[in-house]
Amino acid sequence: MNMPDxxxxxxSDTLLTHATIARENLLLGIEILKSSGxxxxxxxxxxxxxxxxxxxxxxxxxxxxxxxxxxxxAFSLKCYLPRDALTVETLTPHYPCADWLExxxxxxxxxxxxxxPNPERILNHHQFIGHPLxxxxxxxxxxxxxxxxxxxxxxxxxxxxxxIIFPDGEGGYTEPNKDLMFLNLGxxxxxxxxxIRTFVALEGESIIAxxxxxxxxxxxxxxxxxxxxxxxxxxxxxxxxxxxxxxNNVAFAKAIEEMLGVTLPERGIYIRVLxxxxxxxxxxxICLAANLVDMGALTNFWYLFNPxxxxxxxxxxxxxxxxxxxxMRVGGMANDLYRGYESDLEFILRKIEKGVGxxxxxxxxxxxxxxxxxxxxxxxxxxxLFYGFSGPNLRASGVQYDQRKNTPYYYYDRFExxxxxxxxxxxxxxxxxxxxxxxxxxxxxxxxxxxxxxxAINVSNPAIILPQKQAVYTTIEGAMNQFKLIFEGxxxxxxxxxxxxxxxxxxxxxxxxxxxxxxxxxxxxxxxxFLHMAAYPSMIxxxxxxxxxxxxxxxxIIAGEMDR
Amino acid sequence: xxMKNPATAVDVLGESIITTRVDAMVNWARESSLWPMIFGTxxxxxxxxxxxxxxxxxxxxxxEAIRFSPRQADLMIVAGTITYKQGPVLKQIYDQMSEPKxxxxxxxxxxxxxxxxxxxxxxxxxxxxxxxxxxAGCPPRPEALLDAIIQIxxxxxxxxxxxxxxxxxxxxxACTPCDLVKAR
Ligand code: SF4
Numbered sequence: 001m002n003m004p005d006x007x008x009x010x011x012s013d014t015l016l017t018h019a020t021i022a023r024e025n026l027l028l029g030i031e032i033l034k035s036s037g038x039x040x041x042x043x044x045x046x047x048x049x050x051x052x053x054x055x056x057x058x059x060x061x062x063x064x065x066x067x068x069x070x071x072x073x074a075f076s077l078k079c080y081l082p083r084d085a086l087t088v089e090t091l092t093p094h095y096p097c098a099d100w101l102e103x104x105x106x107x108x109x110x111x112x113x114x115x116x117p118n119p120e121r122i123l124n125h126h127q128f129i130g131h132p133l134x135x136x137x138x139x140x141x142x143x144x145x146x147x148x149x150x151x152x153x154x155x156x157x158x159x160x161x162x163x164i165i166f167p168d169g170e171g172g173y174t175e176p177n178k179d180l181m182f183l184n185l186g187x188x189x190x191x192x193x194x195x196i197r198t199f200v201a202l203e204g205e206s207i208i209a210x211x212x213x214x215x216x217x218x219x220x221x222x223x224x225x226x227x228x229x230x231x232x233x234x235x236x237x238x239x240x241x242x243x244x245x246x247x248n249n250v251a252f253a254k255a256i257e258e259m260l261g262v263t264l265p266e267r268g269i270y271i272r273v274l275x276x277x278x279x280x281x282x283x284x285x286i287c288l289a290a291n292l293v294d295m296g297a298l299t300n301f302w303y304l305f306n307p308x309x310x311x312x313x314x315x316x317x318x319x320x321x322x323x324x325x326x327x328m329r330v331g332g333m334a335n336d337l338y339r340g341y342e343s344d345l346e347f348i349l350r351k352i353e354k355g356v357g358x359x360x361x362x363x364x365x366x367x368x369x370x371x372x373x374x375x376x377x378x379x380x381x382x383x384x385l386f387y388g389f390s391g392p393n394l395r396a397s398g399v400q401y402d403q404r405k406n407t408p409y410y411y412y413d414r415f416e417x418x419x420x421x422x423x424x425x426x427x428x429x430x431x432x433x434x435x436x437x438x439x440x441x442x443x444x445x446x447x448x449x450x451x452x453x454x455x456a457i458n459v460s461n462p463a464i465i466l467p468q469k470q471a472v473y474t475t476i477e478g479a480m481n482q483f484k485l486i487f488e489g490x491x492x493x494x495x496x497x498x499x500x501x502x503x504x505x506x507x508x509x510x511x512x513x514x515x516x517x518x519x520x521x522x523x524x525x526x527x528x529x530f531l532h533m534a535a536y537p538s539m540i541x542x543x544x545x546x547x548x549x550x551x552x553x554x555x556x557i558i559a560g561e562m563d564r
Numbered sequence: 565x566x567m568k569n570p571a572t573a574v575d576v577l578g579e580s581i582i583t584t585r586v587d588a589m590v591n592w593a594r595e596s597s598l599w600p601m602i603f604g605t606x607x608x609x610x611x612x613x614x615x616x617x618x619x620x621x622x623x624x625x626x627x628e629a630i631r632f633s634p635r636q637a638d639l640m641i642v643a644g645t646i647t648y649k650q651g652p653v654l655k656q657i658y659d660q661m662s663e664p665k666x667x668x669x670x671x672x673x674x675x676x677x678x679x680x681x682x683x684x685x686x687x688x689x690x691x692x693x694x695x696x697x698x699x700a701g702c703p704p705r706p707e708a709l710l711d712a713i714i715q716i717x718x719x720x721x722x723x724x725x726x727x728x729x730x731x732x733x734x735x736x737x738a739c740t741p742c743d744l745v746k747a748r
Contacts, residue, residue: 123684124649124684125648125649132683132684137683138683139681139682139683140681140682140683141683142648142682142683142684142686142687143648143683144648144651144686145648145649145651145652146652147652148649148652148653187650187653188603188632188653188654188657189632190632195605195606195644195650215647215649216605216647216649216650216653217605217606217644217645217647217650218647218649218684219606219645219647219673219680219682219684219685220680220682220683220684220685223682223683224679224680224682235679236679238607239606239607242606242607242610243610286610286613301617302617302618305613305614305617305618306617306618306619308614309614309617309618309619312614322611322614322703322705323607323610323611323703324607324702324703559605559606560606560607
C-alpha cells in the first residue's frame with residue numbers, strides 16, 4: 001500500500017510494517033488502514049518509555065497491532081501520548097473486539113479511551129489502585145482484595161441495551177419486563193474451566209443477558225518478564241497455555257530469535273515442529289475430553305486422557321517435566337532428542353489414534369451428542385472475524401486462516417497436511433475441527449520423524465547459547481561465557497518486534513520491546529483465548545443455560561493465557 | 565444359650581467381633597472416603613486430572629468422589645495460583661465447607677506464590693485459610709499429590725506418626741503418646 005502522509009517513521013519487512021502516527025490523526029490512520037485491507041485488530045497495548053535509555057518524544061505510546069484481511073501482513077501503528085494527556089478515542093465502533101483490549105490498556109497503564117462503553121478494570125481487581133505495568137509501579141507491591149466485585153451495574157447496562165429495563169426518570173431503573181433470575185457461573189465452577197466468572201440473567205432456562213469477568217488468574221506475566229532475563233522467561237511462558245507448554249516456549253523463543261536475526265539449524269527447527277504438533281494434539285485431547293465431560297460423556301475422558309498420560313512419559317524422558325517442560329531456549333533448546341525416541345513416539349501416536357477412534361465410535365452417531373452440539377452456539381464467519389477469533393475456533397466458522405498455511409514458517413510448506421475448516425461454526429464444528437486437526441498433526445509428526453535431518457540443534461553463537469559444560473569447567477573463556485550469559489542474559493538489539501505462530505488455540509503472538517540489555521523492556525502476549533472469551537457473553541445470550549457450559553468448553557478458554 | 569450375657573456372646577461369635585471406640589471408627593470411615601473439593605485454577609489442575617485418571621487412579625484411596633460443591637466435600641485441594649482477586653472467593657468457599665475439613669495446598673503457587681513474586685499473586689494460601697499439607701512442585705507429580713492424600717488420611721486417623729508426618733505432632737500432653745513419641 002502507499003503510505004499516506006500522516007504515517008511517519010515507517011519500517012517494513014516481509015510480514016510486518018511499523019509506523020508512527022500523531023495522536024490527532026489516530027482515527028484517520030486507523031480508517032485508512034482499515035480501508036486498505038487491515039480489517040482485523042490483533043491487539044492493543046502501551047509502552048511506558050520513562051526508563052528507556054534512548055530518546056522518545058513522549059513518555060507513553062500506544063501500539064495497535066492489525067492484520068490484513070488476507071492474513072499475510074501485520075501492521076504495528078504507534079501513537080505517542082504525553083503524560084498529562086493520556087486519552088485517545090476508543091476504537092470500539094471500528095473494531096468491536098477493541099472493547100476488552102482497551103480495558104486492559106486502561107487497567108495496566110491508565111490510558112483512558114474516550115467513548116468506551118465500559119471503562120472498567122479487567123485483569124486487576126476493582127479495589128486495585130494504580131497501574132501495575134507503569135515503570136514506577138514496584139513489581140512486588142501487592143494489593144489484597146477483600147470482596148468479589150458486584151457485576152450488577154454491568155448487568156444493568158446490558159439489560160438497558162437489550163431494552164429489558166429502562167431508566168425511570170429519577171436516576172433509577174424500572175423493573176425488568178421479564179421474570180428474571182440472576183445467577184453466577186463461576187469463578188469456582190467445574191464447568192467454568194478454572195477461574196472464569198459469568199453472570200447471567202435467566203428467564204427459565206434461557207439466558208437473556210450475560211456479562212463475564214476475567215482476571216482471576218492474572219499472575220503478572222508481563223511485569224515478571226520485565227524483571228527476568230530472556231531465558232528466565234521461558235518457564236513463565238510454559239504457564240500461559242499450560243495444556244501445550246512447548247508451543248508457548250517456541251513462540252517466545254522464535255520472537256526473540258527474529259530480533260537477534262538468527263535462525264536455528266534445520267534439525268533444531270524439525271524438533272520444534274515435531275514438538276509443536278505433538279503439543280497441539282495434547283491440547284486438543286484435553287479440550288475435547290473436558291468438553292465431553294461437560295456433556296456428561298465421562299467414558300471419553302479416559303479414552304482421550306490416557307494417551308496424554310503416555311505422552312507425558314515421553315516428554316519427561318525428553319525434557320524432564322511432564323507438563324511444564326521449559327525445553328526451549330533462545331537460539332535452540334536444552335538438549336537433543338534421545339536415541340530411540342522414534343519408537344516411543346510411534347507408540348504414543350498409535351495410542352492417540354486408538355483413543356480418538358474409540359471416542360468417535362461413541363459419539364459420531366450418538367443422538368445426544370449431535371442434538372446437543374449441532375446448530376448450537378453458532379458463530380458465523382463474519383462474526384468470528386469481528387470478534388477477533390483465530391485458530392480452530394475461527395476455522396470452525398469456515399475461515400481459512402492457519403499461519404502454517406498462510407505465512408508458512410519453520411518449513412511448514414514442506415509438510416503435507418490439511419487445515420480442516422467447518423461450515424456452520426457451531427459447537428459441533430469447533431469440536432470436529434479439533435478432532436480433524438489431531439489427525440493432521442499426527443501426519444506432520446510422522447513426516448518430521450521420517451525427514452529428521454542430522455546436525456546441530458542450536459545456533460552456534462556464544463553470545464546466545466551456553467557453552468558446553470566441559471568448557472565451563474576447564475577453560476576461563478567457557479566460565480566467563482557461562483557467567484555472562486546467566487547473569488546478564490542474551491543481549492537483544494534495541495527495537496520493537498511482533499512475532500506470532502499458530503498455537504493450538506490460534507494466533508499466539510509476542511510483542512517485545514528491547515532496550516538492548518539482557519532483560520526485555522516490555523513483553524505483551526497476544527493471547528487467542530482473551531478475544532475468544534470477550535465474545536463469549538454475547539455468544540450465549542438467547543441460548544439455554546446448559547448450552548452455555550459446553551459452549552465455553554468448545555472455545556477452549558485457557559485462563560493462563562487469557563489472564564496472563 | 566444366654567446371648568444377653570456378653571461373655572457368652574464373645575464365646576459364640578469369637579473373632580467376628582471387633583471392639584473399638586466410636587471416634588476411631590468414624591475417623592476410619594472418614595479417611596477411607598474423602599470427598600475432595602477441587603479448587604483448580606491453573607496448571608496444577610491439569611496435573612490433578614492426571615491423578616484422577618486411570619494411571620494414578622485416586623479411587624484406590626477412596627477419594628475419587630470429586631465434588632465441586634463445598635457443602636458436599638471435606639477435603640479442599642487448592643490446585644493452582646491464587647491471586648488476590650481470587651482470594652475472597654477461596655475464603656468463601658472454604659467457609660462453606662462443613663467441619664471437619666482439611667486442606668491440601670498443591671504446588672508451589674498455592675503453597676507460597678511460587679515463582680510469581682509480584683503484585684497480583686497471593687504469597688501462599690495459608691495467609692487466608694489454614695493448610696494441613698503442602699505439596700512441593702510446579703506442578704507436583706501425581707505421586708506427590710497421592711502422598712499428600714495419604715498424609716491427610718494419617719492426620720484423620722490420628723496415626724500420622726506412622727505416615728511420615730512426624731513433625732506435625734510432638735505434643736505429648738495433647739494425645740495419648742504413640743510409640744514414636746515414647747521412643748523419643
Ligand atoms: S505451582 Fe506451577 S504448575 Fe502449579 S499452578 Fe503454580 S505455576 Fe502452575
